[in-house]
Amino acid sequence: MKLKTLMLMTGAAVAITPMAVAQDMADSMTIVSWGGAYQNSQQKAYAEPYMEMHPEVDIVWDESSNEAVAKLRAMNEAGNITWDLVDVVASDAIRLCDEGLAMEIDPDDLLAEAPDGTSAEDDFGDLLVSDCFIPQIVYSTTFGYRTDMVPEGVEPPDDICDVWDLETYPGQRSLEKRPINNMEWALLCDGVAKDEIYDVLETPEGQDRALAKLDEIKDEVVWWSAGADTPQLLADGEIFMGSTYNGRLFSVIEEQDQPVGMMWDAQVFDLDGWIIPAGLPEDRLARVKDFVNFATDTQRLADQAAYISYGPARKSSAPLVGEHAELGIPMGPHMPTAPENSENIFVYNYEFWADYRDDIDAKFQAWLAQ
Amino acid sequence: MQTMPIPRPPLVSFTVPMVAALGAFFGLFVGIANGSGILGLAIGAVAGAALAYGLASYVEDKRTGRLVTIAVFAIVGLILGGVAGLVVLAVIGFVLGWAVYWLDRGTYRSTIPPYAKSGEVLWHNTYKFICGLIFFFLIAPILTIIPLSFNAENFFTFTPEMLSFDPDGYSLKHYRDFFGTSDWQLALRNSLIIAPFATLISVSLGTLAAIGLSQTHVPFRRPIMAILISPMIVPLIISATGMFFFYSTLGNWLEANLGFSQSFVGYVKIILAHGVLGVPFVIITVTATLVGFDDSLTRASANMGAGPVRTFFKVQMPLILPGVISGGLFAFITSFDEVVVVLFVGAAAQKTLPWQMFIGLREQISPTILAVATILVVISILLLTTVELLRRRSERIRGMSPG
Numbered sequence: 123m124k125l126k127t128l129m130l131m132t133g134a135a136v137a138i139t140p141m142a143v144a145q146d147m148a149d150s151m152t153i154v155s156w157g158g159a160y161q162n163s164q165q166k167a168y169a170e171p172y173m174e175m176h177p178e179v180d181i182v183w184d185e186s187s188n189e190a191v192a193k194l195r196a197m198n199e200a201g202n203i204t205w206d207l208v209d210v211v212a213s214d215a216i217r218l219c220d221e222g223l224a225m226e227i228d229p230d231d232l233l234a235e236a237p238d239g240t241s242a243e244d245d246f247g248d249l250l251v252s253d254c255f256i257p258q259i260v261y262s263t264t265f266g267y268r269t270d271m272v273p274e275g276v277e278p279p280d281d282i283c284d285v286w287d288l289e290t291y292p293g294q295r296s297l298e299k300r301p302i303n304n305m306e307w308a309l310l311c312d313g314v315a316k317d318e319i320y321d322v323l324e325t326p327e328g329q330d331r332a333l334a335k336l337d338e339i340k341d342e343v344v345w346w347s348a349g350a351d352t353p354q355l356l357a358d359g360e361i362f363m364g365s366t367y368n369g370r371l372f373s374v375i376e377e378q379d380q381p382v383g384m385m386w387d388a389q390v391f392d393l394d395g396w397i398i399p400a401g402l403p404e405d406r407l408a409r410v411k412d413f414v415n416f417a418t419d420t421q422r423l424a425d426q427a428a429y430i431s432y433g434p435a436r437k438s439s440a441p442l443v444g445e446h447a448e449l450g451i452p453m454g455p456h457m458p459t460a461p462e463n464s465e466n467i468f469v470y471n472y473e474f475w476a477d478y479r480d481d482i483d484a485k486f487q488a489w490l491a492q
Numbered sequence: 493m494q495t496m497p498i499p500r501p502p503l504v505s506f507t508v509p510m511v512a513a514l515g516a517f518f519g520l521f522v523g524i525a526n527g528s529g530i531l532g533l534a535i536g537a538v539a540g541a542a543l544a545y546g547l548a549s550y551v552e553d554k555r556t557g558r559l560v561t562i563a564v565f566a567i568v569g570l571i572l573g574g575v576a577g578l579v580v581l582a583v584i585g586f587v588l589g590w591a592v593y594w595l596d597r598g599t600y601r602s603t604i605p606p607y608a609k610s611g612e613v614l615w616h617n618t619y620k621f622i623c624g625l626i627f628f629f630l631i632a633p634i635l636t637i638i639p640l641s642f643n644a645e646n647f648f649t650f651t652p653e654m655l656s657f658d659p660d661g662y663s664l665k666h667y668r669d670f671f672g673t674s675d676w677q678l679a680l681r682n683s684l685i686i687a688p689f690a691t692l693i694s695v696s697l698g699t700l701a702a703i704g705l706s707q708t709h710v711p712f713r714r715p716i717m718a719i720l721i722s723p724m725i726v727p728l729i730i731s732a733t734g735m736f737f738f739y740s741t742l743g744n745w746l747e748a749n750l751g752f753s754q755s756f757v758g759y760v761k762i763i764l765a766h767g768v769l770g771v772p773f774v775i776i777t778v779t780a781t782l783v784g785f786d787d788s789l790t791r792a793s794a795n796m797g798a799g800p801v802r803t804f805f806k807v808q809m810p811l812i813l814p815g816v817i818s819g820g821l822f823a824f825i826t827s828f829d830e831v832v833v834v835l836f837v838g839a840a841a842q843k844t845l846p847w848q849m850f851i852g853l854r855e856q857i858s859p860t861i862l863a864v865a866t867i868l869v870v871i872s873i874l875l876l877t878t879v880e881l882l883r884r885r886s887e888r889i890r891g892m893s894p895g
């Protein structure tokens with residue numbers, strides 16, 4: 123009896139509240155992101171200033187970006203979309219856009235202009251890889267290594283092919299448990315020219331060639347699947363070198379003070395940004411649009427770089443990148459886009475992977491199980 | 493047990509080799525850790541043999557012998573390996589010193605009848621040893637997380653400072669993180685809202701179902717029982733997928749027709765889902781207590797004019813209460829530990845502790861999770877101890893009262 127009364131009362135109380143404050147924009151917003159240091163940077167740079175301007179808004183964070191595609195599909199099917207704004211990598215944004223699960227946007231209409239009046243479309247430029255995608259950052263996947271495990275009398279590794287050089291640099295490596303990036307690096311070190319890699323990788327022979335190259339180090343590889351794995355393995359000293367996102371390595375080196383160095387050579391650039399789920403009710407959509415306009419303006423994108431070493435997606439933000447919020451070190455040199463870091467970069471080909479992902483994934487998984 | 497003095501086993505052909513073997517076993521591990529397993533094995537065996545001979549022949553008093561052994565081992569450890577060496581060798585010294593007297597004084601036979609053959613004695617002690625090992629493997633993983641949760645670093649790693657017991661290697665920062673972060677506090681609050689309500693639902697429905705199903709005149713008792721217990725047997729991921737679609741529809745209906753807010757409906761969905769998951773545990777424990785319940789009591793009660801409801805609360809309920817409570821405890825823990833269904837049915841506003849731990853583990857391997865785990869372990873121990881004490885108390889009281 124008591125329970126029932128209580129629940130009914132709570133229900134009635136909760137039901138009355140929204141009516142009293144009914145207005146054009148919803149007061150609560152669920153934002154989906156990646157958790158960890160990255161989500162923290164978004165909270166500090168976007169959400170907290172926004173909530174200061176709009177104290178009535180309540181933002182809930184959901185760390186589900188990893189399975190965003192699957193969950194959005196299920197939500198769409200169940201007709202119960204609880205997310206308002208979703209942070210995904212560019213390739214997921216392309217998939218969601220193709221399936222009609224993400225809303226198409228007009229950058230010039232939705233997003234703010236640069237301070238000098240450049241239109242948003244020009245300011246983001248090539249990074250607008252999909253009609254639904256609102257880019258935030260450029261991040262890279264690169265290698266970090268234990269500085270104290272470099273053998274004596276040997277230069278620290280500075281070439282992507284040092285990953286394969288088990289004689290000079292003994293010790294285990296960690297690589298991501300998927301073909302993307304690994305196949306490209308393998309071919310690069312097998313002597314394929316950078317601009318021919320995707321041509322070679324299209325052919326079954328090319329794929330076998332990449333796997334054969336990976337075979338050389340397979341026994342020494344620990345496979346990771348979460349971004350936090352490589353930092354943990356490096357901190358433990360279980361591996362000599364491993365690939366992960368550059369922001370994670372920055373955190374290990376500068377914030378956690380571990381003896382780890384960055385390699386940067388042949389780092390692979392990728393994009394991360396927002397999508398708005400299709401089919402939001404009017405009031406929630408209005409709120410999200412307002413937030414996105416604020417959170418992707420030039421200053422906000424530059425502010426984010428004070429918390430994590432990812433490059434802002436707007437050209438106009440680059441000059442505004444300042445110092446780390448807590449450590450006070452200049453963030454410019456830690457950006458993957460900084461000139462000294464990006465001497466040799468590798469640009470990830472979305473279209474290729476959209477077409478070949480399933481085939482190569484199957485082949486790669488079969489190879490892993492051998 | 494038995495009062496007959498146990499004959500001392502032969503020293504040179506029994507006690508010395510046994511202790512030497514034990515010493516060799518420890519020596520092997522210490523040796524491997526320091527680079528040479530064989531050398532460690534040899535040193536361990538010699539040390540064990542010498543210790544056994546020395547103690548058994550020259551030190552009559554057990555306590556003195558054991559303390560001296562621990563002290564000598566600890567000092568050697570301190571010289572060779574610092575504080576860490578001291579601890580490791582002190583533990584080894586304790587075990588070896590104990591083993592010498594245990595073997596030499598024949599204590600190992602004390603719980604076995606004197607006519608048992610050596611094979612039987614060996615088996616009895618091996619059996620005890622295996623039980624000890626099982627216990628160790630159950631407990632050790634839980635115990636390792638406790639020191640790690642006081643790590644000063646942000647990784648799941650025993651740092652050199654921690655291993656040498658340097659105070660700088662330890663900190664409470666992960667506990668501060670837990671109590672100071674709004675994410676963790678929200679998760680804790682949600683768990684504390686959801687679990688009790690889910691438990692209430694499971695306990696009331698489960699108890700009623702168990703009582704109904706224990707009546708012989710109920711038709712289709714077995715199929716009904718099987719269906720009610722199925723949430724425990726069906727893989728959770730399947731229940732979770734089904735629940736996701738079912739409760740989405742239900743939630744949409746509640747929001748559209750009754751005007752409830754999204755967050756309230758979110759709680760209702762998870763509470764109902766967890767209630768369903770908890771029901772089988774309550775049914776099983778209550779059915780088990782009902783087996784010992786004497787049905788003539790309810791008939792007697794009815795005979796004296798009490799209605800079924802009164803009979804239930806005054807006669808039946810007090811007698812089956814232990815089953816209801818332990819079922820409720822299981823239901824509470826199920827809801828409190830559950831992550832799969834919450835991930836499906838819940839929205840981010842209803843993030844529970846296991847959900848927060850799950851994402852914390854995947855996105856950011858932070859020892860805050862270990863701090864939370866330690867807190868939960870302590871709470872579980874306290875909870876179970878309290879329930880056990882209450883149970884004993886009620887048993888004692890009931891034992892004294894007539895009837």
